[in-house]
Amino acid sequence: MSRPRALVVAIGVLAVLLALTPFIPRGGDEDGALRPSGDRPGKAAMLRSANAVGPSRISPAMQSEIDRVVAEGRSIGRTGSKAALARSDSHLVRCADLDGQRYCLGVGWTDDTEAEVRARVASAARAAERRTGQISTGDLDAPAVLARSARMTPKARAAADRAELESAATAVAKVWLLRHEIQGVPLPDDFLAEHPEARRAAPAATKKPTPTPTPTATPTASASPTTAAVPTANAAATASATATPTAAPTVVAKTGRDYPRRVEILKTNQTSEQTRTYYCGPTSMQMITWGWAGKARSQDYWAHRLGTTTSGTGMTDMVRVVNRATGWDRKSYAGKYVTLDIGGWSYKQWMLLMMRHVADYHAPVVLHPILLKRYYPYLDDDASGHYQVGRGFDKNGKKPAMLGYFEPWNQQRFDPSEPYIDRVQWRSAYKSYRANEDHFLHNVGV
Missing domain, CATH: 3.90.70.10 (Cysteine proteinases)
Known part of the structure; x- marks a missing residue:
């Protein structure tokens, strides 16, 4: 082999070795362990699972939206009979867009628009008014859902609406993660920046494992739940x-x-x-x-x-x-x-x-x-x-x-x-x- 050609080969080998250096295992040094290409872990590896997120902060934008919906409720006076409510267009059902998720009072987190929710509640209310003889076991039918809010004073309705909406807003990160984990809904690019409570915490090195309770133990009010014996x-x-x-599980697909x-x-x-x-x-x-x-x-x-x-x-x-x-x-x-x-x-x-x-x-x-x-x-x-x-x-x-x-x-x-x-x-x-x-x-x- 000629000297110039040997020099070219040597330079090529050296370049390959330098390129592989970051991927060579280094014993107990975790940062140097063999891993897939890409220096930063994926977003999923940084996320807690939906149940493990803490309360979300109510941002100024969410607070403004809550204020808007509460103000709309104040403008509604007391309404009369259930039949009148069933014929209404259900404006007592109002929704707030909270950080990209929609929450409707008395209904919960939904993908439907406010108009769609109002329409199905009004339709169910009219159907309930026409139906006779049905056994009621104890949830609120559509006329009762509307009547409960309609019979409040504007002040009482505003207080109830605010409490429900603010409580819902503190769980918006959980809703995002549930839909992401189960339905595959993509998270916003700024999700972790806006919701640090959803970021996975580093595991504690010296934390002792929590003992597992026995299935036959009877818990106190602050203990773990009881469990049925397996047949x-x-x-x-x-x-x-x-x-x-x-304590802080990561998202697993x-x-x-x-x-x-x-x-x-x-x-x-x-x-x-x-x-x-x-x-x-x-x-x-x-x-x-x-x-x-x-x-x-x-x-x-x-x-x-x-x-x-x-x-x-x-x-x-x-x-x-x-x-x-x-x-x-x-x-x-x-x-x-x-x-x-x-x-x-x-x-x-x-x-x-x-x-x-x-x-x-x-x-x-x-x-x-x-x-x-x-x-x-x-x-x-x-x-x-x-x-x-x-x-x-x-x-x-x-x-x-x-x-x-x-x-x-x-x-x-x-x-x-x-x-x-x-x-x-x-x-x-x-x-x-x-x-x-x-x-x-x-x-x-x-």
């Missing part, structure tokens, strides 16, 4: 829900295949049936809080906390009380609960949300279906909108997946001629999804 037949395939989640075959939480002996026809809300809350605190307060107690009337209980009140009266809203569980409109979600997305809530968050879901016989074969008659406590899933092999929930409604209590309904239910997950979507609000508490 022997499913022990090998069922995930235990007693492990303490990590899971699919349904990544979850165990069967998971359930909450003890099956901590259930009760509603004692009044309009008490599905207080009874569901009784079971949710019983599962957390290990003791049951009366349904009347929860009816008072929820503001339940003979017309029923509002969904946003269910979420409000879960956040105030339990620890399910801690970062190590579900994080602050939100009222989420899933009307535009596919069954696959909805089911993934159920799996994540039970298996990853170890926390119950506030289900909000309409009780119709075509969805729930144990019913003797069609009934109204309703609340149930979501607490498990079973992929069920090649058969349709099952959803586990606590059912507060027992029709036999109010009509002895009708069949008894068990509190602990495992039913078609798809039918539960359809029942949730068929409700005029199609929202859940997660």
